Amino acid sequence: MSRLKRLKSVFERKFKNKVEVREKDDCVILEGLLNDWQDVVKAGKIATKFGFKGVVNLIECRGLQKEKPSRPTFRDAKLEGEKVDVLIIGAGVVGCSVARELSKWRLKILVVDKEPDVARHQSSRNAGMIHPPIAPKPGTKKAIYNKRGLDLLPRLSQELNFPLQMNGLSILSDSYLAVLAYPFIQVRAKKNGVERITLMSKERLKDLEPNVFDGFSWAYVISTSGIVDPFKMTLAFAENAVQNGAKFCFETFVESMDLEENKIVCVHTNRGRIFPKVVVNASGLWSDYIAELANDRFFSIHPRKGEMAIIDKKKANLLKMTLSKPVLSQAMSVTKGGGLIPTVHGNLLLGPTAKEVPYREDYSTSEEGMNELIRKHMILLKGLSPSDIITYFAGTRAATYEEDFIVEKSSKIENLVHAAGIQSPGLTSAPAIAEDVAKFCIEILSKTMNVVPNEKFNPRRVSEPQFNKLSIEEKQKLISENPNYGVVVCRCETVTKQEVINALKGFLPARTLDGIKWRTRCGMGRCQGSFCTPNIVGIISEIGIDPLSMRKNSEGSELFIARTRGVKL
Numbered sequence: 001m002s003r004l005k006r007l008k009s010v011f012e013r014k015f016k017n018k019v020e021v022r023e024k025d026d027c028v029i030l031e032g033l034l035n036d037w038q039d040v041v042k043a044g045k046i047a048t049k050f051g052f053k054g055v056v057n058l059i060e061c062r063g064l065q066k067e068k069p070s071r072p073t074f075r076d077a078k079l080e081g082e083k084v085d086v087l088i089i090g091a092g093v094v095g096c097s098v099a100r101e102l103s104k105w106r107l108k109i110l111v112v113d114k115e116p117d118v119a120r121h122q123s124s125r126n127a128g129m130i131h132p133p134i135a136p137k138p139g140t141k142k143a144i145y146n147k148r149g150l151d152l153l154p155r156l157s158q159e160l161n162f163p164l165q166m167n168g169l170s171i172l173s174d175s176y177l178a179v180l181a182y183p184f185i186q187v188r189a190k191k192n193g194v195e196r197i198t199l200m201s202k203e204r205l206k207d208l209e210p211n212v213f214d215g216f217s218w219a220y221v222i223s224t225s226g227i228v229d230p231f232k233m234t235l236a237f238a239e240n241a242v243q244n245g246a247k248f249c250f251e252t253f254v255e256s257m258d259l260e261e262n263k264i265v266c267v268h269t270n271r272g273r274i275f276p277k278v279v280v281n282a283s284g285l286w287s288d289y290i291a292e293l294a295n296d297r298f299f300s301i302h303p304r305k306g307e308m309a310i311i312d313k314k315k316a317n318l319l320k321m322t323l324s325k326p327v328l329s330q331a332m333s334v335t336k337g338g339g340l341i342p343t344v345h346g347n348l349l350l351g352p353t354a355k356e357v358p359y360r361e362d363y364s365t366s367e368e369g370m371n372e373l374i375r376k377h378m379i380l381l382k383g384l385s386p387s388d389i390i391t392y393f394a395g396t397r398a399a400t401y402e403e404d405f406i407v408e409k410s411s412k413i414e415n416l417v418h419a420a421g422i423q424s425p426g427l428t429s430a431p432a433i434a435e436d437v438a439k440f441c442i443e444i445l446s447k448t449m450n451v452v453p454n455e456k457f458n459p460r461r462v463s464e465p466q467f468n469k470l471s472i473e474e475k476q477k478l479i480s481e482n483p484n485y486g487v488v489v490c491r492c493e494t495v496t497k498q499e500v501i502n503a504l505k506g507f508l509p510a511r512t513l514d515g516i517k518w519r520t521r522c523g524m525g526r527c528q529g530s531f532c533t534p535n536i537v538g539i540i541s542e543i544g545i546d547p548l549s550m551r552k553n554s555e556g557s558e559l560f561i562a563r564t565r566g567v568k569l
Contacts, residue, residue: 002051004028010046016209019043020060025412027298028052037061041302041356054298055401056288067359071114071253072270073555080272080482084110085449086441087267087276089254091115091289092123093230093427094419095223095282096237097434102441103244106454111241112252112269112517117515118236118508121284123427124518125363125395127308127341127349130226131425132169135183138191139406146425147193148432150224158462160236162228163344166371170205172325172380175476179218182253197222211318211382216325225322229344230427231518237430239507240461243455248508254283257293263414264294264317278415278441278449284362285398287406289421296412299421303396305370306338306352309389312526316346319382320517325380338373340380345521348384350377352395363394377511390526397423407433409440417441427518464502468494489539490532492525500539514553 004023005336011019019032023419027185028047044057048187059216086102088095091113103452104144104501127137130153189197198221205210205219238248249271257279262444264551265275281290291297324339343350347437350373361525368394370386378384400406404447410416417440419433427435445451480484503510503519510516515521521531535546551557 003052005239007047007050011311013042014046014072015039015043021047023052025298025569027056028054029056031058031224032060033060036061037064037358037406038356040358040417044300044302047548048269048401053419055300056297057300057302057401061358065359067361069114069253069289070554072164073250074251075270076272077487078271079110079112079252079269079274081275081506082110082272083275084108084277084443086110086278086280087112087268087274088282089113090280090282090284090287091118091234091248092121092284093119093234093237093430093434094123094283094284094422094437095555096241097430098280098282098419098437098441099241099246100249100429101434103241103246103345104438104454104457105243106452107445109241109246110274111238111246111248112254112274112407113248113250114253116250116512116551117510117518118248119231119518121361121554122395122397122423123211123234123284125393126230126424126427127305127352128228128230128343128427129341130164130225130228132194132222133192133425134185134189134194134197134222136192136425137187140424141407142266142429145405145407145429145432148435149429151423152431153226153228153428157228159197159461160233160240162236163232164226165230165342165344165466166224166226167342168321169516170200170209170212170222170321170323171204171222172212172323173218173447174216174325176217178220183218183353183476185556194222194224206418209319209321209323212323213380213382216496219359221321226555227342227344228427229321233427234463235508235519236463239463240459242507243462244457250511254290259295259413262412263539264416272401276415277415278444280417280441282419282437284422285396287398289416291420294410294413294416296418297405299400299402301360301398301400303363304399304423305355305357305394305396307373307392307394308349308351308353308561309370309373309392311348311350311388312390313346313386315348315384315388316342319348323380325376326407329477335465338377340377345524348388348553350374350389357396358395360398362396365394365438369394390529399423403422405433407436407443415444417444462507464499464506467499489535490520490522490525491530493521494534495520495556496523497539499537500536501543504540504543504545504560512551512553513559525529 040059047055085107086109088111133146200219255271256268283290288301322341338351406418406420486495487497499520503516517523522532526550
């Protein structure tokens with residue numbers, strides 16, 4: 001019996017002829033109508049077991065509207081007729097890493113994104129954890145890129161001046177099975193390039209982390225785990241790419257593509273037509289949408305939401321390592337279970353949760369999610385209480401049904417490269433993914449042009465100092481040279497007036513309140529912007545930007561609607 005017939009037989013039993021199945025280009029396409037979203041996801045996962053290259057899940061769910069990407073409402077001709085060597089669609093951590101890697105060559109590189117800034121979706125809506133390659137199945141792209149990316153990050157942190165701390169990871173267990181399983185976990189870890197996992201007793205771990213709760217007996221400790229600021233890491237790649245000649249255009253939505261003889265010849269956007277020699281699909285949550293436009297869809301993204309809570313900095317001294325206590329049922333799960341994660345800025349994070357959801361840009365938080373975080377993760381550390389939570393947020397992961405990365409040249413479209421399905425550990429893996437995507441682009445370009453190195457490439461990002469990280473002597477010197485460093489705009493995070501100005505005038509300048517927030521941390525403290533926001537508005541006006549043009553983030557989030565009579569902003 002063929003694999004298609006076997007799959008049809010399974011679906012007939014499970015879904016009572018409500019799902020139609022067909023095969024195209026070595027992929028399986030699912031269509032139909034089901035009553036529950038979890039059944040839609042289940043159908044996609046079942047289909048991965050039959051040896052197809054990919055699963056395209058077009059099943060609809062009764063009562064749910066089909067989601068379309070959010071997009072800018074305006075149109076202009078800023079990019080009309082633009083000819084580029086490489087067009088990168090998506091300014092998340094993968095797209096920005098690819099741009100930086102390609103800027104090592106003398107190429108015309110353009111990155112477009114439908115949002116007003118870099119890292120607006122899963123690249124910033126995560127815990128900022130640098131994962132050791134212990135969770136991915138050995139031999140998968142996740143495992144390979146996880147290890148390679150982990151090895152690259154220390155050097156990149158130095159070159160690009162983004163914070164990286166290797167704080168370690170501790171996985172707790174209350175079962176003697178942890179001891180019995182230790183040799184097998186060591187073997188698996190070594191297959192993925194992890195040299196050592198240390199098995200510790202409760203007493204030994206509590207010598208290192210005395211505030212950990214008492215409800216465990218054993219712990220696996222992995223030193224090759226770290227934390228970064230995911231937005232600043234993404235911005236560092238982007239700014240260095242710009243410094244080396246790449247260009248970015250935000251609020252640019254890809255609407256369609258023209259193909260000739262299995263090549264993309266034109267990309268239509270709300271800002272005009274672009275004529276690329278190579279296209280990189282690094283569009284995250286919408287990477288299957290871009291693949292569809294290019295007539296090369298062989299996978300589907302099913303969003304998996306994670307909710308997180310941020311703990312006040314006053315509790316930073318309670319924990320150094322990342323802390324997790326997964327339940328036994330998560331051993332074969334697609335999620336690592338979340339935990340307590342320190343940040344490079346001194347907060348602690350709770351989470352994330354993991355829930356299959358129908359909408360990719362659904363960033364709502366829920367009472368149910370917060371209660372789960374408190375119940376599962378807050379108890380792991382003595383001295384925490386719900387009143388220590390200062391805010392919460394959510395993000396969605398761009399998971400494929402195969403639960404592995406897609407990093408490859410298209411098998412159908414000659415000038416298309418996919419970097420899709422990049423979920424956790426995508427942040428860690430991004431630099432390694434970028435190396436291979438850039439290599440694929442050079443291979444394609446070399447067929448029609450002479451690609452030469454960029455002899456002016458500078459691997460070191462030019463960046464401004466972070467005031468609150470300086471010594472007293474360094475602060476005094478900076479203030480004497482520029483008094484704006486002596487004006488504190490945000491008390492919670494000790495952000496100065498000059499740092500806000502730098503964010504507004506950088507290589508990729510902030511054009512939204514959130515853009516300023518992510519670059520400077522204004523508004524990220526306990527008061528959540530109640531003190532600093534008026535100060536920021538004053539600075540915006542002072543340097544010549546009309547406050548009426550300033551938004552919180554995307555269209556529809558304008559800070560002001562009109563000037564009050566007699567008041568100048």
